[in-house]
Amino acid sequence: EPEVTQTPSHQVTQMGQEVILRCVPISNHLYFYWYRQILGQKVEFLVSFYNNEISEKSEIFDDQFSVERPDGSNFTLKIRSTKLEDSAMYFCASRGLAGREQYFGPGTRLTVT
């Protein structure tokens, strides 16, 4: 069964460094999402992406964040200058054109020290 994959599973970085989180959505999906979950808190929407552009973003998704689909398979989230409060689990999700279902990846745990 197709699934969303994410790499790395765990990323440790120092405050102020740039990180890129990678996702491979399900191959025929067209809508892509990033969410984050700070430890012990609820999952929060960051951004949605369709047709090579951002379709919606939350207040969390400020100028430090960017997304890109550099090729036909990868979907990335870049954090330019990480802060301690960026430490969280980051989930990628994808959705097909016809369905409502979003399929989530296993997540990348980002730890900023």
Added chain:
Amino acid sequence: KNQVEQSPQSLIILEGKNCTLQCNYTVSPFSNLRWYKQDTGRGPVSLTIMTFSENTKSNGRYTATLDADTKQSSLHITASQLSDSASYICVIGGSTLGRLYFGRGTQLTVWP
């Protein structure tokens, strides 16, 4: 403000017993309501998706209800199994673009 509230925060039941989890929401616009299961350290997995016109939806031992007038939903789990131990999250789809609003979840523990 768009909110999704769940109760109880945590629940412990014995294997084989039934339980019901509650969700109240104030998200607008409302597109759909979902229940997800999330194991610790894993991504959420969808159990059911309901639109405002659906009152009940089942997926095996999981049955979700929706009252769009009162903005309440429940998830009923029958004949619980040890593998049901997880966080159950009520999620609202707020627009056709797909943005999701998550509740904090109910942490369910099933004891043998």
